[in-house]
Amino acid sequence: MKQLRKWSRILHRDIGYFFIGTTLIYGLSGIALNHMSDWNPNYSVEIKNFETPINLEKTPTIKENIFKLLDEVDNRKNYKKHYYKNKNQLKIFLKGGSSIMVNIKNGKGYAEYLKKRPVFYEVNYLHYNPNRIWTWFSDLYAAALILFAVTSFFMVKGKKGITGRGGIYAALGILIPLLFLFFYI
Numbered sequence: 001m002k003q004l005r006k007w008s009r010i011l012h013r014d015i016g017y018f019f020i021g022t023t024l025i026y027g028l029s030g031i032a033l034n035h036m037s038d039w040n041p042n043y044s045v046e047i048k049n050f051e052t053p054i055n056l057e058k059t060p061t062i063k064e065n066i067f068k069l070l071d072e073v074d075n076r077k078n079y080k081k082h083y084y085k086n087k088n089q090l091k092i093f094l095k096g097g098s099s100i101m102v103n104i105k106n107g108k109g110y111a112e113y114l115k116k117r118p119v120f121y122e123v124n125y126l127h128y129n130p131n132r133i134w135t136w137f138s139d140l141y142a143a144a145l146i147l148f149a150v151t152s153f154f155m156v157k158g159k160k161g162i163t164g165r166g167g168i169y170a171a172l173g174i175l176i177p178l179l180f181l182f183f184y185i
């Protein structure tokens with residue numbers, strides 16, 4: 001039992017140090033993703049209102065008129081495509097996920113600019129498992145978390161270990177998710 005306790009501490013410590021960055025990534029992105037209904041963790045949105053006299057009705061010169069508008073509001077190089085949402089509204093798509101909406105009858109419109117949130121965008125990208133290599137690394141991390149849980153049973157002995165206070169905490173850690181599943185599924 002003494003050897004098991006010794007190796008549990010060594011594995012718990014060394015693997016824990018190795019995965020410290022991954023733990024921070026998944027912890028931070030997990031909190032952000034839990035609150036997606038409150039905010040967009042990947043992008044901030046900036047709205048810029050404008051008014052234009054440029055004719056944006058369907059005509060043979062519409063694309064040139066859209067470029068004139070973009071010269072005023074944004075940059076013509078950001079143009080991707082456009083469409084008429086209805087008979088009064090023109091939507092222009094820009095590079096980077098931004099867009100412009102214009103009421104073609106009164107010339108009032110707004111530009112909606114998306115900007116990547118620093119740190120959150122990157123950690124959320126990793127949380128979504130962007131490719132096969134990261135998926136394998138994430139699986140290795142998940143296995144390490146299981147190993148952390150198992151080795152924690154053997155690290156401390158006595159009343160603070162798994163047969164004492166540690167066992168109560170472990171039971172609560174299992175019971176709370178089970179109660180949640182019981183009451184909400």
